[in-house]
Amino acid sequence: MSKMHLVFGGRVTDPRGLDYGDLSKIDVVGFFPDYKSAENAWRGAAQRTVDDAEMKYVIVHLHKLLEPDLD
Numbered sequence: 828m829s830k831m832h833l834v835f836g837g838r839v840t841d842p843r844g845l846d847y848g849d850l851s852k853i854d855v856v857g858f859f860p861d862y863k864s865a866e867n868a869w870r871g872a873a874q875r876t877v878d879d880a881e882m883k884y885v886i887v888h889l890h891k892l893l894e895p896d897l898d
Contacts (some may be wrong), residue, residue, distance in 0.1 A: 829860040829861070829890070832858070832864075833855070833857075833887040834868045834872065834887075836885060837852055838852065839881055839883045840881075854872070869886050
């Protein structure tokens with residue numbers, strides 16, 4: 828199994844947290860087979876919204892959620 832990663836983001840209610848409020852407006856950047864490609868996608872998305880403090884993008888390690896005992 829590849830080490831699948833998800834990159835998504837959106838407007839948070841507090842820039843210090845991860846409460847995305849309206850989940851229907853989440854921007855799913857994509858699924859990636861390795862951390863490096865996920866990081867590149869995350870950087871691109873984050874750079875496009877760098878001037879908006881309420882926009883936050885994250886990388887989720889899906890492989891750790893799907894098979895937590897493998898790491």
